Amino acid sequence: MKSMEKIVSLCKRRGFLFQSSEIYGGIQGFWDYGPLGVELKRNVKEAWWQDMIAGHNELVAPNDAPGTFEMVGLDCTIIMHPQVWKCSGHFDLFHDHMVDCRESKKRYRFDQIRGRWVEYQDKKIFVATMAEQEQEFDEVRRRGMKYFKLRSKDAEKLSVEDLSITIDKLDDTTQVLAPDAKTLDTLTEPREYNLMFKTTVGALGGEDDYTFLRPETAQGIFVNFKNVLDSSRVSLPFGIGQIGKSFRNEITPRNFTFRSREFEQMEIEFFCPPDQSHAWYGYWRDRRLAWYKSLGLSDESLIMREHHKDELAHYSVGTADIEYAFPFLPEGEYGELEGIAHRGDFDLRSHMEGKLDPKTEPMTVELGENGKPKYRGSGKDLSYRDEATNEKYVPHVIEPSAGADRGVLAFLCEAYTEDEAPDENGNMQTRVVMKLHPRLAPIKAAIFPLVKKDGMPEVAQAIYGTLKKQFNVFYDEKGAVGRRYRRQDEAGTPFCITVDTQTMTDQTVTIRDRDTLEQSRVKIDDLTEVLTRRINV
Numbered sequence: 072m073k074s075m076e077k078i079v080s081l082c083k084r085r086g087f088l089f090q091s092s093e094i095y096g097g098i099q100g101f102w103d104y105g106p107l108g109v110e111l112k113r114n115v116k117e118a119w120w121q122d123m124i125a126g127h128n129e130l131v132a133p134n135d136a137p138g139t140f141e142m143v144g145l146d147c148t149i150i151m152h153p154q155v156w157k158c159s160g161h162f163d164l165f166h167d168h169m170v171d172c173r174e175s176k177k178r179y180r181f182d183q184i185r186g187r188w189v190e191y192q193d194k195k196i197f198v199a200t201m202a203e204q205e206q207e208f209d210e211v212r213r214r215g216m217k218y219f220k221l222r223s224k225d226a227e228k229l230s231v232e233d234l235s236i237t238i239d240k241l242d243d244t245t246q247v248l249a250p251d252a253k254t255l256d257t258l259t260e261p262r263e264y265n266l267m268f269k270t271t272v273g274a275l276g277g278e279d280d281y282t283f284l285r286p287e288t289a290q291g292i293f294v295n296f297k298n299v300l301d302s303s304r305v306s307l308p309f310g311i312g313q314i315g316k317s318f319r320n321e322i323t324p325r326n327f328t329f330r331s332r333e334f335e336q337m338e339i340e341f342f343c344p345p346d347q348s349h350a351w352y353g354y355w356r357d358r359r360l361a362w363y364k365s366l367g368l369s370d371e372s373l374i375m376r377e378h379h380k381d382e383l384a385h386y387s388v389g390t391a392d393i394e395y396a397f398p399f400l401p402e403g404e405y406g407e408l409e410g411i412a413h414r415g416d417f418d419l420r421s422h423m424e425g426k427l428d429p430k431t432e433p434m435t436v437e438l439g440e441n442g443k444p445k446y447r448g449s450g451k452d453l454s455y456r457d458e459a460t461n462e463k464y465v466p467h468v469i470e471p472s473a474g475a476d477r478g479v480l481a482f483l484c485e486a487y488t489e490d491e492a493p494d495e496n497g498n499m500q501t502r503v504v505m506k507l508h509p510r511l512a513p514i515k516a517a518i519f520p521l522v523k524k525d526g527m528p529e530v531a532q533a534i535y536g537t538l539k540k541q542f543n544v545f546y547d548e549k550g551a552v553g554r555r556y557r558r559q560d561e562a563g564t565p566f567c568i569t570v571d572t573q574t575m576t577d578q579t580v581t582i583r584d585r586d587t588l589e590q591s592r593v594k595i596d597d598l599t600e601v602l603t604r605r606i607n608v
């Protein structure tokens with residue numbers, strides 16, 4: 072059975088992920104990638120960059136695309152001019168709602184406190200908890216019993232509702248027993264809380280010297296739009312991609328790396344003529360979903376959630392989230408992996424004219440109390456002149472915005488499998504196997520001499536030396552071969568290459584497939600070609 076607990080424990084045990092600063096007790100919302108994790112994450116980012124940017128052929132329209140288009144990359148700084156965040160809207164609008172508990176002095180994100188109604192002798196209270204999904208029911212029952220001072224023998228006198236909901240769905244919080252409280256009604260009204268990390272630039276540190284760590288990579292792309300246009304001769308439609316760190320001071324980071332305070336994004340801002348934006352939005356939405364499937368996420372665990380018309384800004388033709396059934400969520404619930412948004416011309420015009428008021432139609436610059444623009448734009452012309460028609464306009468933008476860490480987490484969750492495989496004595500044993508797509512697997516192949524004698528280690532080491540130039544491979548001669556297979560299964564290594572007695576006579580080795588357990592014989596000289604083919608399926 073797949074569970075978050077098992078996945079987290081394997082990640083630590085095998086060096087995929089560690090808590091940041093663990094020896095000092097850790098720091099909430101920050102995670103380090105270990106030797107296997109760093110390879111996996113690099114492979115996810117590399118696959119994205121190759122499939123979206125570097126490998127894109129601008130001469131041919133891909134299947135289902137409205138036409139041909141160009142793709143280029145960018146790598147912007149994390150710290151930018153503070154005006155960027157004023158014009159983007161993050162300074163005023165980028166907040167979550169949080170509540171404080173007057174009794175425990177703890178702070179929670181309003182939409183993340185979950186719980187159930189419990190009833191004892193006609194008194195009904197809502198027991199709230201921050202426990203993980205697997206422990207939620209038991210935790211609610213335990214705290215409900217404690218509140219009503221019930222002993223274990225009276226457990227059945229307490230009824231606990233089947234439905235688990237978050238407290239933002241309640242009419243009020245007067246009957247709520249907060250996650251760390253002993254009495255009811257201890258939560259404050261929800262308050263807004265800006266998620267950007269403030270930082271100071273330079274030694275003086277006055278009010279004029281502060282700015283923010285970027286909460287998204289997207290704005291670096293918008294403020295460089297003109298630089299890219301002027302320097303790379305791209306013409307519309309085209310996309311600019313960027314991978315990089317983003318920072319959000321999340322109120323309650325949780326669910327392993329899902330909601331972190333430091334994370335990486337893989338974002339594309341795709342610029343197109345306004346009248347084509349509908350078609351390009353549909354294209355990117357479908358293409359991004361197909362990308363996750365091509366790397367192994369199953370149909371059943373992925374959904375595309377189109378935002379309802381009421382949720383959209385009036386200038387947007389659509390926003391959709393690609394969501395994954397993360398195991399920490401209750402059955403039937405999904406968590407966001409990536410958002411694909413139609414952003415109209417909001418960002419480019421805001422950086423040009425001054426922050427626009429998204430509620431105005433057509434959008435006009437938001438004014439401050441003195442009647443002047445609340446946040447002044449750059450004044451630079453960020454429009455585009457179509458050379459064929461000589462028409463000048465501000466492009467519309469489609470934004471597929473993915474989280475690299477959420478992607479890694481989804482691939483890890485999907486890959487975790489328990490099945491049965493024979494041990495070194497031929498007895499069937501439960502094995503844990505990470506069925507990662509070969510493109511994403513941290514180690515592509517492990518090379519084993521069957522025994523540590525008869526010239527086998529020398530041949531295996533020579534193969535290792537050759538393959539290492541092209542692939543991340545691993546050499547292991549320690550322990551029984553069955554145990555060596557098992558270790559590689561847990562690491563997600565798709566292929567194990569074994570040098571045996573036959574190798575010494577005919578220069579062939581066996582390749583064992585991690586998922587089917589099938590073994591085939593391959594000539595040593597063909598290994599590079601065979602691995603290349605089998606990795607890039």
Ligand code: GAP
Binds near residue numbers: 330331332338475
């Ligand atoms: N530029 C648009 C933008 O940033 P978003 O929906 O806020 O949109 C995009 O973020 C993606 O970034 C999310 O779908 C998610 O994968 C990732 N992401 C956002 N906040 C995150 C967090 N606190 N921890 C990990 N990943 C996060």
